[in-house]
Amino acid sequence: MAIFPVRFSHKIRKLFSRDALDSFSEHMARWSHPVSARRILDTIDQQALNRIREQYPRHPNSPQINRFEDARYWVSINLKRAQDLWLDRTPRMRILDLGCGSGFFLYICKLFGHDVVGLDRDTNPLFRGTTEFLRVPRIIFDIDPCVPLPDIGEKFDLVTAYRICFQRVGREQPGVWTEWGPAEWKFFLNDIRTRFQKPGGRLLLDFNPRPDGSYFDPEVRGCFEAEGGRFFRSKVLFAADPKVRPRFNQLGPQVDDARESVILRSK
Numbered sequence: 240m241a242i243f244p245v246r247f248s249h250k251i252r253k254l255f256s257r258d259a260l261d262s263f264s265e266h267m268a269r270w271s272h273p274v275s276a277r278r279i280l281d282t283i284d285q286q287a288l289n290r291i292r293e294q295y296p297r298h299p300n301s302p303q304i305n306r307f308e309d310a311r312y313w314v315s316i317n318l319k320r321a322q323d324l325w326l327d328r329t330p331r332m333r334i335l336d337l338g339c340g341s342g343f344f345l346y347i348c349k350l351f352g353h354d355v356v357g358l359d360r361d362t363n364p365l366f367r368g369t370t371e372f373l374r375v376p377r378i379i380f381d382i383d384p385c386v387p388l389p390d391i392g393e394k395f396d397l398v399t400a401y402r403i404c405f406q407r408v409g410r411e412q413p414g415v416w417t418e419w420g421p422a423e424w425k426f427f428l429n430d431i432r433t434r435f436q437k438p439g440g441r442l443l444l445d446f447n448p449r450p451d452g453s454y455f456d457p458e459v460r461g462c463f464e465a466e467g468g469r470f471f472r473s474k475v476l477f478a479a480d481p482k483v484r485p486r487f488n489q490l491g492p493q494v495d496d497a498r499e500s501v502i503l504r505s506k
């Protein structure tokens with residue numbers, strides 16, 4: 240009997256937690272600005288993706304998250320990513336995606352009118368095939384701890400890195416990795432801020448869950464806090480200036496209605 244009120248109050252707390260409210264507001268923002276995933280899918284030839292996959296077969300027990308040829312699945316994930324940053328309604332941005340993988344996120348950004356470039360290591364032939372197929376430009380580079388990123392010769396409004404792995408430096412046992420600590424992260428953040436972010440630019444890092452369900456260890460979290468990071472579940476958002484609170488839903492100075500991708504709107 241005593242357990243019920245405790246669990247109940249925990250559930251109520253969870254319901255009104257910051258995360259839950261942020262999640263609700265993300266959901267509402269997507270709902271109030273619907274975009275048609277079907278119209279995006281209509282622009283992609285699934286048969287062609289299947290043919291690329293046939294060239295590089297996946298492991299039979301591979302989880303859905305690794306079925307990178309599955310346009311329906313990856314469009315739905317990446318459309319949400321783009322909408323959660325309001326990329327469906329901001330003016331044209333220059334976007335750099337680190338560890339861009341199959342390229343679906345940048346493909347959708349392109350459909351919304353943004354200028355994009357990915358950066359990835361070239362170890363996965365399927366990603367080589369899909370990024371070429373989706374016409375997502377890609378810089379080949381291995382991100383290493385405390386090594387500057389290559390000189391791209393320009394700065395970006397938005398730098399993203401979804402489900403990142405580059406902070407894993409060595410496998411201790413299956414599923415358990417040695418990861419970057421605060422020193423490596425400080426180097427990386429300083430490199431991005433000084434060489435890749437425009438004033439007012441943002442950096443979004445999105446982490447894979449670790450075996451214990453956390454996304455980073457407490458020391459790294461402390462480092463991100465000290466650097467002005469704003470947390471939302473697996474995501475951490477940084478402004479170019481660590482003293483400025485970054486916004487997920489940042490609208491640019493002028494909304495270019497003519498550019499808005501009308502064909503993608505579902506109403």
Ligand SMILES: C[S@@+](CC[C@H](N)C(=O)[O-])C[C@H]1O[C@@H](n2cnc3c(N)ncnc32)[C@H](O)[C@@H]1O
Pocket residue numbers: 337338339340341358359360362363366380381382383400401402403404405406
């Ligand atoms: C889990 S996949 C995520 C792909 C994509 N961002 C997504 O969310 O679908 C991790 C990506 O990071 C890239 N990657 C991993 N370690 C890297 C490194 N040290 N330097 C550059 N890219 C790396 C992989 O090649 C892969 O594209």
